[in-house]
Amino acid sequence: MTPRALALGVLGAALTAPLLVAPAAADVRETPRTGFERSGGARWTTQPEEQELLARVDRDSPRVAVDRVGTTRRGRPLQLVRIGATTPPTAARTARGNSVLLLCTQHGDEPSGREACLSTVRDLAYTKDRRTLRFLERTSVLVVPTVNPDGRAAGTRGNADGTDINRDHIALRTAEARTVAALLRDYRPDTIHDLHEYGPTPPYYVKDLLALWPRNLNTAAAVQDEARTLSERYVRPSAAAAGFSTGIYGIWTDPVTGEPVRQVAGDGQERILRNTAGIKHSVGLLAETRTDPLTEEEKADPALNNRRRVHSQQAALTGLFDFVDQRRTRIEAATGLARLAGYADRGPVYLGGADNDPATPEETLEDPPCGYRLTRGQYAEVADELELHGVRSRADGDGVLVPLRQSLRDLVPLLLDERAAYHLTAADPANTC
Incomplete structure (x- = not known):
């Protein structure tokens, strides 16, 4: 299992040819690679390397634009990557059409999602695959590669103030959460994929990849149904097809029966992004990959552990893009009706x-x-x-x-x-x- 084998290969319902594919091998040598890829997973991509890669794709690809949409307390840029089929999608076009937003590394000590997002940006920027380009004609792709660059630099969960950004999507006290709120307001993404990592609790909480939809009760029923479908029929099966075990985030399960034992996280509080996204009428999903070494080989070679973590994130993205491509009409109907329902001013x-x-x-x-x-x-x-x-x-x-x-x-x-x-x-x- 190689990074390229999993990167953006969207599996069809019958596991047929991938919809979204990475550049051909010959192209990869001519296109930029992340620091993670160049090191074989021995280290994470540095922030200067991230900036170099984003500047390169912005310069090389007419379908990509990289915008500075905010600034952290330490002065680091918060950047949005806009990707279309031929030209970068505008906010107006994105708000009117179908779109997906990837939010990567809200927690600075959870780097694997950022690596999956950076390789996704690069692959979409340089691909010549017709099916991928057709996908981009119908769906705008937005990516914030590093939501928490100050935390990433420090290796901390919180930002420079020590605030957990993923508990700030109601109060909006942090520059990072304010930037995300403005993006949700202006671009109105139909689908939001939020990439995280978690530490396991053996033997009850040990899956390679966990996912969870918005549980908040103010999420429109059709939006929540689509988010649950994204998790249960696309993201988790895609990860399983790639060889990863999966489960529901926040739920301990009996290692023998597989039955739920206890809920330890994943509630409906509105300040968490997956719930905020649902209340704001986006099909939101939290994806969490397991951080600790799984084998003696991974303990001896951290690069193996790092690659497994990134591969599981890429497998989740495989399911995400497949979901958007196959259910685009249903997604737009769910989010569109939810955005109109408030004008009726009815219900609890x-x-x-x-x-x-x-x-x-x-x-x-x-x-x-x-x-x-x-x-x-x-x-x-x-x-x-x-x-x-x-x-x-x-x-x-x-x-x-x-x-x-x-x-x-x-x-x-x-x-x-x-x-x-x-x-x-x-x-x-x-x-x-």
Whole structure:
């Protein structure tokens, strides 16, 4: 099993010829390689090497653009790679059409996803495969190769402030989470793939690759169904076909029976990206690969361990692209209808619970207010965050009204109701709007 054998080879339902393929062997010698690839997996790609590779593909490929979309506290760039069939897709085109967003290395000490993303960018930039180009005609590909470059440089989970970015997608206190929020607002990706790594707990939590969809109850049913389909029918089977064991993130299983034993993570809290993505009407998926050495050979040679971790991420991407190609119409129907549903302003809003943990009456707004009123002072404190989330508001007397009748209807109480776990401010419920 080689890196190129798994990179972007999208398996059909019958495991036929791959849809997305890497450049031919002759082309690979002429195209840039990551530091990880050049070292045979002995080390991770450095940040200067990442910048060199991105600059090269930006220069060489007319279908690729690399934009600086943010800056970390340490001054490192947050970059978005836009990939189309012939020219880079614009935000307007992406928001109107089908798109997939890869978010890589939110946690700085989880590098394998970043390597899979960098090789994906390179392969899509240089490929001449007709089926791949046809895919890009119908789906825009967006990639943030390193969401947390300060953490990657330091080898830490958090960013330069020690903040876990993947717990900041509601409050938006970090430059990194603010950048992601702006991308979700402006590009409206239909599918989001969030690449992570995890440490196992033998013998209950030991699979090579774990995946999980948005569990938050405010995710539209059709969006959640597509996300679960992505996990259970595409990403996990693709990893299994490549020789990896798979499971559901956050669930310990009995090593003999395979039955669930205990849930240790993977709840419905809205500040985690896979849940934020669902609330914002994207088909989101978390993919986690196992970090520790599995064999004596991997213990003796860290490069073997590193390659296995990256290969499992690439296998997950295989399933992702296959999913998008085969279910594009269903995905667009699910996300499109979800974005319109809020204008009807009907149904409960959930302040807690998950798809496997019913909300209590105290966590359920059965008859939500028509909006929330903020004082001018409150609005001044949270206006930037509301704008980054894409939440609409309007002047109302001496204050500001945030109506529920909008696309992000179910997000509004999570931001403004004092009973919500991660609310930005405690606004007054409005009975008339």
